[in-house]
Amino acid sequence: MLPRDLRLSRPDDYARVKREGRNYTSRLFVLGIAPNTVGHNRYGFIASKRLGGAVERNRARRVMRACVQALHPTLRPGYDVTVICRQGILSQSTLAMIPELARLLRQAGLVEDASS
RNA sequence: CAGGGGACGUCAGGCGAUCGCGGCGCUUCGGCGCUGAGGAAAGUCCGCCCUCCACAGGGCAGCGGUGCCGGCUAACGGCCGGGCGGGGCAACCCGACAGACAGUGCAACAGAGAAGUGUAUUGCCGUGGGGCAACCUGCGGCGAGGGUGAAACGGUGGUGUAAAAGACCACCAGCGGCGCUGGUAACAGCAUCGGCUUGGCAAACCUCACCGGGAGCAAGGCAAACAGACGCAUUGGGGCGGCCCGUCCCGCAAAAAGCGUCGGGUAUGCUGCAUGACGCGCAGAGUAAUCUGCGUGCUAGAGAGAUGAUCGUCCGUGUGGGCUUCGGCCUGCACACAGAAGGCGGCUUAUCGACCCCCCUGGGCG
């Protein structure tokens, strides 16, 4: 799913989302969303050092990517999205996270009305 | 059988399905094929390769490191073998293991005295004085006994004496010198002599021997972008991160180039970036570390960072529940430490466990 085109790569991109975007928070995630001009969505994933070592942080990012992969076809294009995980994500199963992330995206208005 | 030790150790769940990710190759641009984390990838504690500082030279000072002997290695603070010391009944394990008669220094408190051929209002002995006595006190000798301390200036027995003492003697321990034997050496054994004892701390300064130029892949190179000001010069200026030698660069008409200071700007692309002191197998040399030869293999290369998600099945261990004909069966859960970022050799630290081989001690049976 996420080839390189669909990922945020520059530090400036993350800073722009943090500065201009809107935030949506749940128990496991913090979403930052800002419109972009590239015509499709781009995603970035943040796992802080509070989660643990490199194994835990890489694991958290992979799980977040798997969730976004499942939801990406239903989303409205043209936005930069950052997903920040909070503590406790490593003890949750992936299948339980997808509805929670979908609820946040719907709250942000990114879910296509037709497909939902 | 129980407990324990060693080791070159080996492994780190296996197989399969669907949806996906990085790299390489092919492509009819739909896709297809191959391949994709570790023993520690970790900590960054050592040693190198590599890159830049022109070359990376010598000496002095300083700083840092290493420190029994021999060997291995590209090198090492690593490894192997040996010696010495310590621990264990043993197999075996552990050791920053040079020098304290080159010098300087340190030892709180307690204690008479803490290293100085030093030590006295505890004590022992002789003797004088006072007192009925217990006892008090002057002088002299002593360092054995008691006591303090982490540590008190050899031990035992005897001679000796008023009482004592290496004051003297015998044996023992320890120190030093010379010699012989074994060993490449560290060292060990033996013999002899000496003064009779000269302690501890060098992970205190230090001495001796040896080693080390500095910085690091965000090194460095190419391209792109941005692009100013000032200063520097003939018995000159600057570099080689201290000094000297030596050597190099620039300049000696100007300009350019160079160097320095300040300011501005910048994480954009490519490269460095993976065939190497490489892995595996066999044979040989060596006690071993290791080396040599032959054959064979190519084995991650990202750039906010690729291994994930959902399942099936099998095996092992632990644990909960149910059934049981006590052999087991069914089912649920859990199953280590941990993720490459230039590469390599080590060390250290983390780690649920499983397996192979060798050895020691104790018990039982034959």
Place this chain on the structure above:
RNA sequence: GGCGACGUGGCCAAGUGGCAAGGCAAAGCUCUGCAAAAGCUUGAUCACCAGUUCGAAUCUGGUCGUCGCCU
């Protein structure tokens, strides 16, 4: 990824081999009708684990944590 510095009561900190200063804060007591101020008292695994030493916050090695720098 690389390089470097630092961990001492709740906070700021001195101490560099010999019973761990000081200030702020906190609690208790004195003083007061009550408070404030003042005075007195109380409190430390010296980040952790080993080693050297008679003796370690200090010296040495390792572990953990925090912070800074790189063009």
